Amino acid sequence: MEKQENTQSWQSLAFVWAGAMICVPSLMIGGTLVSGMSFMQTLLVGFIGYGVIVLLMILQGMQGADLHKPTVSMASQVFGKVGSQKVISIILMIACLGWFGIQANVCGQAFTTFLATYNIDFPVQLSSLLWGIIMLVSALYGIKFLNILNYVAVPILIATCIYGVVVSIGDSQTTSIFSYQGSGSVDVMSGLAITIGSFALGAVIAGDYSQYSASRKDVIKAATLGILPSGVLMIAVGAILTITAGTADIAQVFMSIGSPILGVVALILATWTTNAVNAFSGGLALIHVFDIPKEKEKLAVGISGGIGTILAVVGILNYFVPIMSVLSAMVPAVAGVMIASYWIVQKGDAARWSPVEGMNWLGIISWLIGAIIAGIPVILSFFPSLPQLPNQPLIGIVLSFISYLIGNRLFVKQEKQQMKSELGE
Structure with missing residues (x-):
């Protein structure tokens, strides 16, 4: 009976993933990619990047379905109970603070651009500060209200995107979109880093959402059908709007759709609702990282949103590509260690899984x-004067995967042999 109550259909999980993809950052990725490569390359890179994400989500999600545990609990085997909380929380904190700053900055730019159409000069920094504070206050006192607002914001964003694409295609030849060539400033590897980095965290914590799935097959169907169609579609929409608007600036893109009011309302609502969650999740992560007492939760959320707002004011949006690249380096490496442990060492057998007390340094290292x-x-990309290395977005997961397997073979085997010899004595 309990299993039935806790079981979710693959369709409902697919809708959760699809809903996560229908957002402003997905449009920004499409605009960023197409500004530096052709339209067809943009779609291909988006498909491959999200394909990698889906693969990670399936492996992480199936582990969650097997163990019926959230990601932090699953990771307690490979990082240790304390280590898993710290590692996952550090990554969550960095991601949430960064995303809060980016979204508040997007909102601030959109509001400034909107006012400029009426010849009102309002600095982007001040606008970002204003909306950052509004979003933060909402996170502290209006979570229930924002949940309701979310049901309004997503349909408005979808309607605006559809309207924008229809208007854009109507104003230009479809062939000009498909034959579009970007500046060549974004190569395939950088494009993959941007795409993978945008949802790498979602892939790692897939177990949080799939822990109530009835079977591994449900996880596969939900991840594949929830992520790939909606993700590639949003990249395509962002790319088309960018091509026809002649700029990758998402605020300018929405202002040029034909109805500045509709554009600014869609962007503000979409970023506002998402950022309340970023501030709240960032605050909870902050609590775990620094062992802040639970009763000071609001203070932690305030600090999280405050740091995010400062990032918005200093123009974190200008570093969108490097931030996505950093996330594509840090976050998938967590999945690399967890996949090596569960699927190779434990051979995907839930009966072999068990948590480790304290810190498991093999997993963390x-x-x-x-x-x-x-x-x-x-x-190195922040310092152009230094020698530059090519960005390989999947190298982190591969290295962490291999490192764990080598370490497990060398050290864990030695420990077992030592225990046997001690018992023999």
């Missing part, structure tokens, strides 16, 4: 090896 080495090209 394996993650750091993948994350740091994958992050080096991104860090």
Whole structure:
């Protein structure tokens, strides 16, 4: 009886994933990619990037369905109970703070651009500060209201996108879109890093949502049909709007759709509702990272949103590509370690899984090896005078995967042999 109550259909999980993809950042990725490559390359890179995400989600999600546990609990085997909380929480905190800043910055730019159409000069920094504070206050006191607002915001965003595409295609030849060639400033590997980085966190924490799935097949269907169609569609929409608007600036794109009021309302609502969740989740992650007492939850949420607002004011949106690249280096490496442990060492057998007390340094060091080495090209990109390395978005997950398997063979085997010899004595 309990299993029935806790079981969710693959269709409902697919809708959750599809809903996560229908957002402003997905449009921004389409615009960013197509500004530097052709329209057809943009679609291909989007498909491959989200294909990698789906593969990670399936492996992580099936583990969640097998164990019926959320990601932090699943990771307690490979990172240790304390280590899993710290590692997952650090990544959540960084991602949420970054996304809060980006979304508040997008909202601020949209509002400034909107006012400029009426010859009102309102600095982007001040606009980003204003909306960052509004979003933060909403996160502190209006979660229930924002949940209702979310049901309004998503349909408005979808309707605006459909309207924008219809108007755009009506104003230009369809062939000009398909034959569009970008500036060549974004190569395939950088494009994959941007795409994978945009939803890498969702892939790692897939177990949080699939822990009530009835079977592994349901996880596969939900991830594939929930992510790929909606993700590639949103990239295509973002690309088409960018091509026809002649700019990758998402605020300018929406202002040029034909109805500035509709554009600014859609962007503000969509970023507002998402950012309340970013501030709240960032605050909870902050609590776990720094062991802040639970009763100070509102203070943690306030600090999280405050840092995000500062990032918006300093123009974090200008670093959208590097941030996505950093996330594509750090986050998949977590999945690399977890996949190596569950699917290779434990052979995908839930009966072999067991949590480890404290810190499991083998898992943590394996993650750091993948994350740091994958992050080096991104860090070097901030310093053009230094020698540059090509960005390989999947190197982190591969290195962490291999590091864990080698470490497990060397150290865990030695420990077992030592225990046997001690018992023999």
